[in-house]
Amino acid sequence: MSADSHPTLPPVRLRSDAELARDALGAPLFARAVRLARWAGPGTRVGVGGELATDQLPDAAAVLGLDVADEDSAGYASQAWRVAVDTGLVDVTEPEDDNGEGDEERFGTAAPGEDLALVTSGAPGDVLDLWLAALDTVLADAAVPDLDDLVDALDAGGEIDFDRLDWNPGREADFLDGVLANLYLLTVTEGGAADGPVPLPVLAASMIVPDGMGEPTDAVLEQVSDAMMRLDDQFRQLEPIGLVEFRPVDEELMAEADGPLEPETAGAADDEDVSRYGMVRLTPLGLYGIRARMLEAGVDAPAVGELAEKGADALLDAVSLYSENAAQAEIEQWLAGREQPAAAAELLAAARGDDEGGPLRRLRCQQALAPAGPEAEPAVRSVLDDPELGGLARVWLAERGVGDVPAPDPEMVFWLTVDTIAAQLAADGETEELPLLMETLTAHHTGFFEQVWRVEHPATAYVLEAMGRLHPDKKAAKEARKAAFKARSRRPA
Structure with a gap:
């Protein structure tokens, strides 16, 4: 995930690890991977890449409770097996090379992996690590063209013509990462999506339409339409892992369209019409997952509460970059469990300074001291003669009707x-x-x-x-x- 687009992001409110782990275990694709890992045994046969033997896919689908007669059931079972292998829930031993001798197809074996035990006996963080590994697999799959495109790109020799396909793996992965980063930003920014879904045209346009462009050209709108359809397919794949809640593009809308969809009409339409173009939002687990990937890429993606154990200097420096509401949430967590007199003294000491950030630190200090009670008064009075803090102290005391405060x-x-x-x-x-x-x-x-x-x-x-x-x-x-x-x-x- 690119670390360049959003070097510093607003803080996100995350659920507890225990809640997120429960969400991860409940994600349909991850739950299927766990079930197949428990099913794997001496009779399980795998191919060279660790994939499940074709004739075992119906059995795997049945284990998952899928309708074996459904032509999609084998694909669902194959995807769940791949997730199980990639996350270490299943250990595979690939078939030995026969050096080209013999016509009989060789198979390897599979068995439950050591990490499977973490699903039931591991800490919430262990479960989340497994889920993040599963997410990596699903994201990689989502960046691959669909089967129809691959078939169309086969040359006379049965090989994929990548020039004809116009598919660059790195470019596709970067595009999807960028989309998810923008969705994350819209979700955590005050005044952005918050808990509401984001229209697919908005998300596609955020990646295609250049900054500062007024009325998009027909060529740009066609690119946005193409991106929407690509995202429609990708979000369908990402929903089962629990990353997003997704309402696909209305199939009737696509049937009605004469040529590319015209997403610009969604901007002037009512909410119901906009939703026909597709709607998506990150789940709480999705917020956790995208933030984890951002942190790994070097992006500064803070979370509310991570400053609770740090000093007041770190707190005020950090919340100086936050919005007022986000700063208040972080301050409240920092104050929880601290004795008011000591906390007030530490905050006041951290607010000093004639550097460029000093004024905003003092504003956030004042915000942090606002809920403090009488216990904080001695610490506040102690800075009445301080040239940088004396005014702040007088305001705090005056707001509480304290007498005998010297005039400034x-x-x-x-x-x-x-x-x-x-x-x-x-x-x-x-x-x-x-x-x-x-x-x-x-x-x-x-x-x-x-x-x-x-x-x-x-x-x-x-x-x-x-x-x-x-x-x-x-x-x-x-x-x-x-x-x-x-x-x-x-x-x-």
């Missing part, structure tokens, strides 16, 4: 204003709410811009430039721009 001096007020706006800019950028915050913070200070440019804060000029663009009062915005120039001029190059 003007320098601290200006510093806190700059720090607050810098944090908001770092967290959310230039939002619609930011101008109102700027107006609120500056309205009660006469001559604010005449003094603020002198504030010894590394973000002073940056904040003033933003205020010059965003402040809703034109006069104040002009004053902010003048103050920004002065702040730039007094700082060393």
Whole structure:
């Protein structure tokens, strides 16, 4: 899975390993592989590649409870056997080479593998490792063209003409990895798919339509249509392993279409019409599986709760990159089980710093301290005289109606204003709410811009430039721009 497209992703909420392991054991294809592994024995015969002998496929299908008369049952049994072999649930001994002597077909043997015991006696993590190995097999199969395409690509000698097939194994695997990465991103991003399904045209377009393209050309739309049909086949294969929930493209829609499907019409259609083009979503087990593959590829794919045992410095640095809701979820898990006084002191110490990330760390620290009770008050009071934390401490105490809190001096007020706006800019950028915050913070200070440019804060000029663009009062915005120039001029190059 490519590590380049999404170097850092939003944190994902995962179920417990025990819950995920139960989901894995309940995935139809994995459950079939386990049943065949238990069935394997002295009478089981396998070919050179470890595949089950053709005449044993009906027996294997019967073991799986499949209708032997169904022409697809042998294919299902063969796929489950391949998963069992690839995951180590079955050990195979391939037939010995007869050096071309004799016409009799030789067979190897198979027996339950050592890893089969992990299904019932292993830890949840052991089961998940087996399931991930099964997922690798299914993904590799899904990247292979369907049988009809392979037959069409046979040359006169019965060999596959790969040029005619236009199939590149690496390219196909990368395409499917990219699709799954995009589906993962849509699922974990706030405002994205969340728990809802993603229309297949949206997913296909995310891989085909270039960024910044307005109205897609007919050629691009045809590529999107081709990708949709390829994904329709691939997601049908991925659903039995428990990776996705999938609603295929409506076959009637394909029959009605004169030529390629026109997925662009789905954007203007109602929900029922969109669903006819196919809908897919990652299951909780699928989220786990795609994240595991991303981590293996070097992608930073955090999960909520993985910072619970780390220090406050690691926590604040990490959640500074998260959305507010994701940060809150991570903070809550970090606070659980910690004594409030010690946790508050550790958070405040980690919030210090005049580096670029300091303002946002302090904002997240303030967020982390918001639910703290009276037990945290001594730690908060201890930083009242700290030039970086004193303003934060006063806000926290004032919100709880605590008396005898010394009023901040003007320098601290200006510093806190700059720090607050810098944090908001770092967290959310230039939002619609930011101008109102700027107006609120500056309205009660006469001559604010005449003094603020002198504030010894590394973000002073940056904040003033933003205020010059965003402040809703034109006069104040002009004053902010003048103050920004002065702040730039007094700082060393």
